[in-house]
Every structure is written in C-alpha cells, then in structure tokens.
Amino acid sequence: MSFTTPYFTLPKFTYFKPTKLEDALSLLRQYKGKAKVMAGGIMLVNLMKERQIFPEYVIDIKGIEELKRISKTENGIKIGSAVTAIELQNSLIVRDNLPVLAKAASYMGDRTLQHTVTIGGNISVGMPSTDGLPALMSMDSLLRIKSQDGERTIPASELVIGLGKTSLKDDEIITEIIVPYSSGLKGTYLKLINASEVAITTVAVSVLLKERKLSVVIGAIAPKPYYFDHKSLQWKWEASLTENLKNASEIIGSNVKPMSDAVASSEYRKEVSKVLAVRALKEVFGGA
Amino acid sequence: MKTISLKVNGITKEITVEDNELLLNALREKLGITSVKAACWRGECGLCTVLLDGIPVKSCMTLAVEADGKEVITAEGLYSDERAKKLMESFVKHGAMQCGFCTPAFVVTSHYVLTKNPEVDGEELKKELNGVICRCGTYYQIYEAVKDAEKYYKKETKS
DSSP states (O other): OOOOSBTTBOOOOEEEOOSSHHHHHHHHHHTTTTEEEESSOHHHHHHHHTTSOOOSEEEEOTTOGGGGOEEEETTEEEEETTOBHHHHHHOHHHHHHOHHHHHHHTTSSOHHHHTTOBHHHHHHTOOTTOSHHHHHHHTTOEEEEEETTEEEEEEGGGSEEETTEESOOTTOEEEEEEEOOOTTEEEEEEEEEOOSSSOOEEEEEEEEEETTEEEEEEESSSSSOEEEETTTTTOOTTSOHHHHHHHHHHHHHHHOOOOOOSSOOHHHHHHHHHHHHHHHHHHHTTTO | OEEEEEEETTEEEEEEEOTTOBHHHIIIIISOOTTSOOSSSSSSSOTTEEEETTEEEETTSSBGGGGTTOEEEOGGGGGGOHHHHHHHHHHHHTTOOSSOSSHHHHHHHHHHHHHHOTTOOHHHHHHHTTTSOOTTOOHHHHHHHHHHHHHHHHHHHHO
16 A cells, blocks of 8 residues: 555655755755755654655754763853754763753654654744744854855844744755853743644743843744743842733733634633733743 | 665664655555544654664654664554553553544553653653644643653563
8 A cells, every 4th residue: 555645645756864064054055945854853854744845855854963962161051953863861961051952842743753853843944833933032042054165153032034934945954053152040931822623832931030020922823933031021139020020921911913823812822811911921930 | 765674663674765755655565554634744743653673763854765674663563562562551541632633643652651651751741742732732641641651661571
C-alpha cells in the first residue's frame, strides 16, 4: 500500500546533509530561494505535507557540530541553533542560568517530539505558537545570523515580521543564540494549551525580573509576541504588588490585539493574556 | 534516489529510498516492519515512534535519508532484550491495551524511559509518555504496567 495524495507524502526535493557550516551556506547561496533549511524538521515536514511549501532542495543542518553546542561565556550563554528541546532541558548550563528557557523548552511539543525539535527551528518558522521566542525575548537575547557574505546579530524581538515571515533572508541561517545572564535572575514561563485534539498554544507568557528591570512577553496571541517592560507597564517599585498587578493587567488588556483563529477567539486570548501575566508576575514576585 | 544503510533491529540493511520518502514508509513498505503504525501522519499521535540511535523519534516526521547510518529499533527488535520482554508481559498482565494499535509505540517509548531511569518518578513518567496517544484511553493500565516493569530494569543496571 502506498499513499500518493498530499498529507501522506512529501513533494519531490533533493536532500543535502552538510557537515560544515560553510558548505551549508554555500548550498543555500547556490540554490537561493529554492532551498529550505531543516533542523528538527517538524514544521518543515508538516508544511510540505500540507503542500504549503515546495522547496526543491532541503538542507539538513543537524550534521553540523558547531550548531549543537551550548557554552557559557562572558557575553552570555551561547546556544547553537540545532540544540534540541531535550538538550536545553538537560543542560546544566541552561538549567542553572536560564531556567525560563529550560521551562519553555519543556513546552515545545510533546516529550517525544522534544528529542527532535530545535531551538533555532522553533523560532525561525515565524509561527505564533513558538515557545522559544517569548522566552528568548524576555531575556533580551541576541541572534547571530550567518550567510556567505558574513554575519549580523539582531535582537530576538526583530526576528519575526509577520505571520510565518521572518527577517531572515533566503540564504541566511541562525547559527547561535546569545542569552545574557546574571545572578539574581528570576523568571517563569506559563502557557495555556487549548484542550482540543491539537496541542497548539493559545497564550504563552514569559516573565523575567532582574533587580529593577522587568520584562513581560506575551506570545501565541499574534504573529509577533508582545513585549512589555517595567516602563510600559508603569510598574511602581514602591507600590504594593496588588496595585501593580491591577495596573499591569489593564495596560496589557488595552495594548494587545490578539488574533482570532480555530484555536481561540480574540476576546478569549485577551482575557487569558491578562490572567496568565498576573499569575506569572505573582510567581516571580513570590506572591509578596 | 539514495542508497542508505540502516541497522534495523540488529541487522544491517541497505535500501534504496527517494529523498522525500518518510522513514515510516521505508520501514513499513520496504522492510516489512508493521509494528510501526501509521495514523495521524503529522507528528501528533506518536504511533510511529521508533528508537533512532536509542532516542525516540516519530518516524512520520523523519526522512528515511536522515536515518542513514543509524540504528533503528522497533517493538520487534525488543524481543531480544530480556527486560523489554518482561515489560511487554507486564503490558499483558495489566491489560494495558484495548485495541492494541498504540501498544508497540508505548512499549518502545517506555523501554527508552526505563532504560534511561528505572526509578522514574510517577509524574515524570506520565510526562515522558505524553508523546503517544491511546485512543481507547487505557493510560492508567499503561502507567501501572510500566511502573510494575521498573524492577526488571533496576536489576539489570545493578548487575
């Protein structure tokens, strides 16, 4: 038995698995516009099955060792883009210094898929349901992007520019994610999943507190995650937590414009955003 | 077309596959391994789970060419493992199935979990198995069966 209809099969393409980054970049240049980068490949395979994309060439970057490293440097924790969700959760460097990211990684698909899903793939598809991007944005992370012409570094918040659209050019690869860290970081990542058959994120909230710097990122409700900091939330450090939460919840409610789709309506997402943000802030401030 | 070499359940095989062929199809149609089930085709149900170099992956989301040079273990291959045999017996003993369609995937996944950590915490075990769906809803029996089989894996690690 062989299924030939879409959904069960993939469109025709040629597969490459380079072991050096230079080779991957030169292939991407050679087949510019016709090639897609594959890391975990979950989104790529599904989009191809649904015949939404038809790449002629697929370039698998899982064989490139330098994209699979996690290291701690003075400038921040450096995470290769092909590091999987399980590796993020198991890495002591990530668990000790970036617990928010480890928690977000534990939400990336189900446990079996987490062995396959990569952080680079998770953020670079440009889908609102990404767990990596809100977490990385709340930590003011930087993305290192390479092409044959050289490299550039952009803040994680500048990656997504629309639904399924990113500022990545056709011949560019995210090679590394640089996450600043310091002691005394507090944060959490909360998410609501619609209890339908599909485990697609409805709302995700990532909160990070570093001394007197607060950031709240609300993901999954619009093509691009919403970023709030203590200034835009008009956070008063001297005021009581109850007062601040009430204020923050109102500001979030009047500033977000969530999308309506098969998963949830705009109104519902707005309410859940407020509730989750308050819950996350309470957790971070220790309910004090 | 590419010729790939796969070590399937201990035996190295060479097969010719298309670049766009799924590992699931290669296993079922070219190698006749039918414990690997095709159901949702989009990485949700987990019934096509196999161990690729010892790590559980959903074969409907994996290209056959990605598995080149790697070792694939399916439920069939676990017969040669004494501990896994006891695990399967435990599934029978606890009635951890109704239609049985998801059983190979649950056996493969729980074998991976128990090999990694035979003293897995109850809540953690539920999380570890959340990639496979049982449409009959025998989750509780599956949980009991895996918990019961922990002892065989513990013994193995001590000796």
